[in-house]
Amino acid sequence: MFFWIVQRDLLLAVRRRSDVLTTLFFFVIVVSLFPLSVGPEMNMLRTMAPGVVWVAALLASMLSLGRLFSNDYLDGTLEQMLLSPQSLSFLVLGKALAHWLVTGVPLVLMAPVLGIQYDLPADALFVLTISLLLGTPVLSLIGAIGAALTLGLRGGGVLVSLLVLPLYIPVLIFGAGAVEANMAGLGYDAHLSLLGAFLLVSLVFSPWATAASLRVSME
Amino acid sequence: MAINWYKYSSPASFYSLAGKMIPFFAIIAFGLLVAGLYIGFFVAPTDFQQGEAYRIIFIHVPAAWMSMFLYVVMAIWAGIGLAFNTRLSSMMATAIAPTGALFTFLALWTGSLWGKPMWGTWWVWDARLTSELILLFLYIGFMSLQAAIDDPRRADKAGAIIALVGVINIPIIYFSVQWWNTLHQGASVSVTQAPTMAETMLTGMMIMVFASWMYSIAVILKRVRVIILERESHTAWVADLRRKGAL
Amino acid sequence: MLQGRDLTCVRGDRRLFKGVSFTVEAGGLMQVNGPNGSGKTSLLRMLCGLSNPAMGEITWNGEAIKSLAGAYHSELTYIGHLSGTKDDLTALENLRIASALSGIQITEKQASDALAHMGLEGREALPAKVLSQGQRRRVALARLLVSKTKLWILDEPLAALDVMAVKLIQGLLDQHLTNGGMVVLTTHQDINITAASTIQLQLA
Numbered sequence: 001m002f003f004w005i006v007q008r009d010l011l012l013a014v015r016r017r018s019d020v021l022t023t024l025f026f027f028v029i030v031v032s033l034f035p036l037s038v039g040p041e042m043n044m045l046r047t048m049a050p051g052v053v054w055v056a057a058l059l060a061s062m063l064s065l066g067r068l069f070s071n072d073y074l075d076g077t078l079e080q081m082l083l084s085p086q087s088l089s090f091l092v093l094g095k096a097l098a099h100w101l102v103t104g105v106p107l108v109l110m111a112p113v114l115g116i117q118y119d120l121p122a123d124a125l126f127v128l129t130i131s132l133l134l135g136t137p138v139l140s141l142i143g144a145i146g147a148a149l150t151l152g153l154r155g156g157g158v159l160v161s162l163l164v165l166p167l168y169i170p171v172l173i174f175g176a177g178a179v180e181a182n183m184a185g186l187g188y189d190a191h192l193s194l195l196g197a198f199l200l201v202s203l204v205f206s207p208w209a210t211a212a213s214l215r216v217s218m219e
Numbered sequence: 220m221a222i223n224w225y226k227y228s229s230p231a232s233f234y235s236l237a238g239k240m241i242p243f244f245a246i247i248a249f250g251l252l253v254a255g256l257y258i259g260f261f262v263a264p265t266d267f268q269q270g271e272a273y274r275i276i277f278i279h280v281p282a283a284w285m286s287m288f289l290y291v292v293m294a295i296w297a298g299i300g301l302a303f304n305t306r307l308s309s310m311m312a313t314a315i316a317p318t319g320a321l322f323t324f325l326a327l328w329t330g331s332l333w334g335k336p337m338w339g340t341w342w343v344w345d346a347r348l349t350s351e352l353i354l355l356f357l358y359i360g361f362m363s364l365q366a367a368i369d370d371p372r373r374a375d376k377a378g379a380i381i382a383l384v385g386v387i388n389i390p391i392i393y394f395s396v397q398w399w400n401t402l403h404q405g406a407s408v409s410v411t412q413a414p415t416m417a418e419t420m421l422t423g424m425m426i427m428v429f430a431s432w433m434y435s436i437a438v439i440l441k442r443v444r445v446i447i448l449e450r451e452s453h454t455a456w457v458a459d460l461r462r463k464g465a466l
Numbered sequence: 467m468l469q470g471r472d473l474t475c476v477r478g479d480r481r482l483f484k485g486v487s488f489t490v491e492a493g494g495l496m497q498v499n500g501p502n503g504s505g506k507t508s509l510l511r512m513l514c515g516l517s518n519p520a521m522g523e524i525t526w527n528g529e530a531i532k533s534l535a536g537a538y539h540s541e542l543t544y545i546g547h548l549s550g551t552k553d554d555l556t557a558l559e560n561l562r563i564a565s566a567l568s569g570i571q572i573t574e575k576q577a578s579d580a581l582a583h584m585g586l587e588g589r590e591a592l593p594a595k596v597l598s599q600g601q602r603r604r605v606a607l608a609r610l611l612v613s614k615t616k617l618w619i620l621d622e623p624l625a626a627l628d629v630m631a632v633k634l635i636q637g638l639l640d641q642h643l644t645n646g647g648m649v650v651l652t653t654h655q656d657i658n659i660t661a662a663s664t665i666q667l668q669l670a
Contacts, residue, residue: 001566001567001569004563004566004567005567008555008559008563011555011559012552012554012555015554015555015593016554071552074548075548075549075550075551075552075553076546076547076548076549076550077550077552077564077567079516079544079546079548079550080544080550080564080567080568081567082516083514083515083516083539083542083544083568084539084567084568084569085536085537085539085540085568085569086536086567086569087536145380145381145384149364149377149380149381150364150367153367153368154367155367156367159363159364159367162356162359162360162363162364163360163363163364163381165356166353166356166357166360166385166388166392167384167385167388169353169392169395169396170388170391170392170394170395173395173396173398173399174395174398177398177399177402180402181402198391205387209380209383209384212380213377213380216373216376216377216380217373217377218516218517219372219373219516219517219518369478370478453479
């Protein structure tokens with residue numbers, strides 16, 4: 001059942017490739033805007049890089065939240081999910097996983113290329129990729145709560161950013177912090193462990209909170 | 220004397236009870252405020268390190284405390300409303316949010332006023348100020364979500380979920396910001412790190428804390444009354460009040 | 467046995483209906499009638515457990531559906547206004563995924579048989595967006611062919627269907643009722659189905 005959901009969402013994403021690419025290009029464009037706005041001074045860009053890439057990843061992931069439930073809501077599939085004998089939290093987990101595979105993973109894969117634009121050294125690129133790999137699933141999981149709560153509301157897209165961006169802050173701090181620590185010659189293990197811990201906590205709580213939110217929004 | 224608490228959980232009877240309680244809390248709040256400000260600004264000694272500027276703590280510290288405390292109280296009421304389906308608890312949560320946001324804003328504002336003489340800038344990314352800013356975002360998120368939902372029952376429940384998610388996250392956010400701040404060697408003096416507290420300072424501050432409490436209770440009760448009227452406008456007892464000219 | 471006791475439905479400030487009670491036995495059919503906006507869909511959603519009655523209780527074999535949750539849902543098939551068909555998926559994929567979601571995994575063969583039975587032979591591999599309204603409805607209703615659930619709750623199942631399809635669905639409902647199933651439905655069309663017991667529920 002879990003795999004049916006994941007498979008279905010991936011299939012839908014393949015049929016609608018443009019949606020996936022839009023998110024990815026958004027990420028690339030935002031990151032590329034910074035050198036144009038603050039100047040091409042490499043030392044400054046290098047110190048800014050982790051933060052810029054992470055903030056852009058946050059925004060890109062958040063922008064794609066609208067698609068997480070709204071199509072299913074509009075065509076009635078969500079009602080069927082609520083009526084499934086399978087627990088809703090489980091289905092939600094499947095949808096969050098699919099969302100991450102479709103939006104998070106491309107960001108992770110693209111990040112090293114963007115890091116090169118900012119002249120990051122090789123090991124910093126590595127840490128950046130690992131931190132995004134651990135952090136982006138948390139963004140999908142937390143974002144799912146916001147997406148579920150704002151389902152079918154006027155201006156839901158802007159509202160979801162108000163709800164989830166403050167909750168993204170710890171991920172941002174430790175994600176960008178890991179890269180900065182590495183560049184400063186410090187250990188970054190603690191940062192990554194904490195990102196891992198956030199991932200575990202959100203894996204446990206978020207599907208449950210999202211399921212409750214969906215029930216509230218569908219009533 | 221046994222009080223029938225259950226009776227007061229119905230919006231209609233709570234409406235009249237709250238009406239009787241408000242003047243009481245309002246008067247106490249006003250009295251404490253005058254006393255606290257007097258002690259703070261005229262009685263408490265000048266600090267040898269920070270000069271007169273430190274006096275902002277008499278407003279800043281109570282505001283910062285209340286802002287965090289009220290968020291927790293709001294989440295508790297909202298959670299009770301969600302778990303037991305009690306409408307009044309959810310209305311309490313909705314009524315608390317603006318007051319909490321107000322105190323958060325006040326804490327930020329006074330913190331910034333204090334920062335100018337101390338650090339020479341209106342804003343520093345000090346751990347506490349940053350956490351306070353994020354708290355303001357959380358309040359705004361809660362209020363915007365409730366405002367966007369037309370159906371009050373859904374607004375109550377959705378608000379409760381986001382408030383509970385927020386309350387789980389507050390310690391994590393606070394801890395993250397602390398960590399971030401120490402890594403980046405932020406400000407070395409903090410607003411709440413008051414100078415060696417003289418006894419009068421402490422007294423003044425505690426009085427101000429109580430004044431904020433009383434003020435919050437009075438204002439929140441007032442707001443609950445408005446919310447009750449709004450939601451129950453189609454019921455017989457509100458029509459009754461209207462006929463008697465009590466509205 | 468599906469039982470509703472003293473159900474009240476409130477939407478915003480308005481009360482749609484109150485004091486609605488009924489019992490649907492095995493092999494029984496309940497047709498919910500009423501003008502637009504009388505709360506038919508609200509009642510059906512309530513019976514599914516999607517929303518809660520403002521007052522009253524719904525039980526399945528004597529137990530509140532709220533406490534049964536998943537166990538109740540595994541005996542229930544609901545087809546609402548929105549058919550739940552995805553534009554970008556083919557008819558076949560739509561049917562297989564919709565069934566899987568309701569707990570029944572079917573093979574490709576079973577799915578294409580069901581679609582053929584619904585008169586969609588040769589269109590299984592077309593994306594749903596090129597199908598007509600009636601054909602999409604048939605894809606959604608094909609779920610009934612593969613469903614093994616006892617209770618069917620159908621909101622306007624006959625809307626947008628042609629005469630042939632209406633006949634097909636009537637036959638399907640007949641068979642389900644004969645096998646001891648239960649059906650709750652709303653429709654504006656005349657249907658003629660023989661059931662062990664038929665309840666006409668009128669909402670004002």
